[in-house]
Amino acid sequence: MPPPPLTGGRHDAKKMNRLKGMALGLSLMLPLAADAADARLQSVMQKLQAGEPVTVAAIGGSITTGYAAQPPREQGWAALLARSLGPSIRLFNAGVSGTDSAAAAHRLQSQVLDANPDLVIVEFGVNDQWLDPAVRGSSYEALLRRLLGAQKPPAVVVLGLTQQGNQPRDATDVQLKLAEHYGVTALDFGRWMQAREDAGIDRWSALYDEPVHPNAVGHQRIAQALSETLLAAIAQPARQPAPPPEPVYGRAHEFTRLLGGDDLHPYRQQGFTRGGEVHPEWVGQQPGWISRADYGEAHFLVWGSEVAVFHAESEHYRNLEAWVDDGPVVTLRGHVPERQGYLGWHYSVVGRDLEPGAHLLHVRVKPDEWTGSGRPASLLAVMSAGVFAPELHGSDFIREPATNPAELIAPDDPRLRWVGRVAAAPGGRLLAWSGTELRARFTGRELTLRLAPARGGINHFTVDVDGRRHALALRGDGPADWRLPLPAGTHELRLIKRTEASQAESVFLGLKLSPGEQLLPPPPPRRLRLEFYGDSITAGACNGDLGQDQYADLSTHDGTRAYGALTAQRLGADYIGIAVSGIGVTATWDQLLMPQVWNRYAPRLDAPVAPPDAQAPDVVLVNLGQNDHGFPASRGQHIARDFGPRYLTFVRELRARYPLARLVLLAGGMTAWKEEPAIPRALEEAVATLRAQGDARVWTYTFQAFAYAHPRIDVHELMADELTAFLKTEVLK
Incomplete structure (x- = not known):
């Protein structure tokens, strides 16, 4: 049975002690209860006990919306939990069906943080299971970091849900480990429920009518487990908030940009028109772009180190394909036969590990078995992550002190091909005009470039190795070596100055290869x-x-x-x-x-x-x-x-x-x-x-x-x- 609900109003000492004793007992039932409670969560519970208003926000997918409970918003776990906590609770349900933590990073501010919540419960264990595994850690971690780094940080509870039978757990296990890393309270509902089944007091089959979405009983159990988790915090010693630790998966999804509605405008397109279905639960969304033409294509200006398309999927849609700049083509799976009778929504990554900054996204209708069918292909929004401030730009290069010049291949070596107006300079070549280019071929596991600032501010270069762009920002005084690790093999180099001559000049002093490796004849000249x-x-x-x-x-x-x-x-x-x-x-x-x-x-x-x-x-x-x-x-x-x-x-x-x-x-x-x-x-x-x-x-x-x-x-x-x-x-x- 669920614990008795907390009611509004003040409690006498006797009632408070009884409540704490009950919480202590409940804490023994929780598989993931920590040895200390988050002080923020304790503060929220103390406000609640005092009858003060408490704002709770829940963010997640369709399970958070209350899907499969009737009516969902009134009988879903979030509403049940709010009622059990008493009349002083103000609930913001930011559940949006079919969304994962990557999409949530784009709606966290407007749908959660703007409500100034005291407590936020984060649920994406099921939907993140379908999210790109290379994304799910970074995007979920970003939610925690942004919540804990808010101007008024709320208490955070990670709700680790799985499908019926407590499988699969890939995404949930990532989320629970992140909760531990950031010192926030977590509920592993799968373990909680499995313990009850093992004890013979409950059955998974009673909670689900289908494998994914819990039914009304399932929502009751989730609310019960959360209530126990919150109450258990009362009896534990407080763990004071600490500065956020170093990120586990990077910071890309802390810095996002959403292009939708009027902001999502192609600089070039044919065969696409405004339209397509809008997510019915995403407040404020506007139509995207839709095409029924086999030749439809659209091109967009975007920013970030990861670019994704948020699009509809069902049995009635066609597939798209997309790529960023000149990167690999990715299929955006709009045609999903298993989604019969209802729409789904998907965050499809098109480009990742990009240089932070501006990029071009290209989308076209995919030629496939649906060519000529007249079926629609649709995209609703473009979601970018890694829109970093300059001070957060990383580098693929390792800066090292300049060493013995005798180790260098000289700038005037005939195997180096220069393009542009390059002057002789003491010990090297002066690089001033933007577009000045060095081309070379070499073998080895690394490349080291020796450069020195000459005039102006920071010199920025593009170092293209085998078609992959690496950004190099020439900072500091005097010459330095910039080492780039590479896979073993034969490589082709293009070093190109990006910064215009009036802003910065530099001197190229030579390059160095791994021991035993060699510089090869240069690439052929262009015609x-x-x-x-x-x-x-x-x-x-x-x-x-x-x-x-x-x-x-x-x-x-x-x-x-x-x-x-x-x-x-x-x-x-x-x-x-x-x-x-x-x-x-x-x-x-x-x-x-x-x-x-x-x-x-x-x-x-x-x-x-x-x-x-x-x-x-x-x-x-x-x-x-x-x-x-x-x-x-x-x-x-x-x-x-x-x-x-x-x-x-x-x-x-x-x-x-x-x-x-x-x-x-x-x-x-x-x-x-x-x-x-x-x-x-x-x-x-x-x-x-x-x-x-x-x-x-x-x-x-x-x-x-x-x-x-x-x-x-x-x-x-x-x-x-x-x-x-x-x-x-x-x-x-």
């Missing part, structure tokens, strides 16, 4: 060479920013994901980027104009002028004018009257340096060309003038894709689509 001149748009400034443009954290500024680098990648070309934020031909937000620095090794007047490359670019592209308009406009002034002639003069200088190259004069990416007619007019007049003088190898192109702030990587993707098509059809034919 095509593109050289871009531009401003912050071309440099990729702010292209990974979440929210407003900013220059405080340059890890989100990535020249390797700007439209020029993307275009070169699609054409299989080498990329050279000469770009400076704020710069123009006639106006600048800083000190220098492009005609002063365009031919130097770095954007400063004391940098040497670089001789023409031994391998001249095949195509030279110029995208300037945004700041020629933007800077004077910020002061209420007009673009310089001589912008057109000075622009033409700069183009003539480029032509003189590159007499055989194709020249493409670009406008766009932001809005200056829309706001200032002098910009497109200057480009058209420059082309007309050069062609009239016999120079037929010059074109102009205006991007249709644009952004009012700095373009993010989704807009750069569209710009690269446009430019690649234009170059193929008009310039390179």
Whole structure:
């Protein structure tokens, strides 16, 4: 029988002692009762005994909603427990059927923490059994860490449920171990119930009409076991709260971002429309995107180190497939024949272990046996985890002191292939312009890069090994070794500078391999060479920013994901980027104009002028004018009257340096060309003038894709689509 309910009002000492004695007896029945009770839980129980209002929140899946009890919200375990604790309880039931702890991480704030609860009971033992095993530990741990780290931390009770017969237990065992790690009270209901069956006082079969969801009797038993657990806390010594320990599974799901409704908007799509069924229990959800077209596809800008799609599944839906950036394709199983007559919902991970930051999610209807059926394929939301602040970014590299230079392979070794404008520097090579690239092949179990900061702030690099991107943030003073462990074998390296030259410079001093390993002949040269001149748009400034443009954290500024680098990648070309934020031909937000620095090794007047490359670019592209308009406009002034002639003069200088190259004069990416007619007019007049003088190898192109702030990587993707098509059809034919 369940214990007598606690009632509101004050108790005399005799009644209090009787209650504590009963709790002590009950504690002996609990398989997982700790040797000390959470002080927060004791405080909640003391408030309850005093008749003070207590707010209880329960978060979980369909079992928490009361599914299979009638009516569910009134006869489910949460409601039964609340009534047993007395009239001073205020209950918030945040159960949402078909959700797991990964989805709960996205609703914890609005559905639980905003209620300012005194006690939170967390139930996901059954639904997390179907959650990706690589996710369930991190997502459940995040719930505990966020609850315990709240401004007013509630008492937390982990409710470890299993299916009928106390199996399977994979997810529940993870959750109970996390409860122990964080020192919170836990109830292993499966063990509690199994002990009763072993003692002959209860039967599993009485609690379930089907294997997953407990029936009305099952909900009564869960409420009974929880009541015993709470009462047992009264008689135990208090365990005072301690700072949260180090995480077991990482912190990714503490930092999440939910894209749904109007926030879930593709930057490119065909065959998808707004719609699809909305989860009926998720308060505030709006329709996602749905397609009945066999060719349907949609592409989204997302952030985080893990990207997942939250989608419907039933016997009536079709499958989708999705991938992040250029990662592996994952099937999103919408067609689930066993879900007959009702909808299910699933958190499907598409990309994990990504570099924290901006990414592109690609979704399409999967070609399969349902092609031509007209069945819908639907996605409701995109859920990202690992949206870390810069100080929480991890690194795959191990920083070590620089050692004997004789161990290094020198930067001028002929087996290293350099792409870009690279200057000699004391002991190495100066890396200034974003997009500067080193390519090499080698054998071994690790790679060590020796680099030294030269000027400015933190230098950010992409180190691509065998197609996998690793972020390297060059911090600190003086040279250092950056060691990257690798699997044994032959590897191909691309070291690419991301940070634009005006913000940071560095010196590459060499690389080191494992003992006995060797540097191999370099990758073959690319057949095509593109050289871009531009401003912050071309440099990729702010292209990974979440929210407003900013220059405080340059890890989100990535020249390797700007439209020029993307275009070169699609054409299989080498990329050279000469770009400076704020710069123009006639106006600048800083000190220098492009005609002063365009031919130097770095954007400063004391940098040497670089001789023409031994391998001249095949195509030279110029995208300037945004700041020629933007800077004077910020002061209420007009673009310089001589912008057109000075622009033409700069183009003539480029032509003189590159007499055989194709020249493409670009406008766009932001809005200056829309706001200032002098910009497109200057480009058209420059082309007309050069062609009239016999120079037929010059074109102009205006991007249709644009952004009012700095373009993010989704807009750069569209710009690269446009430019690649234009170059193929008009310039390179």
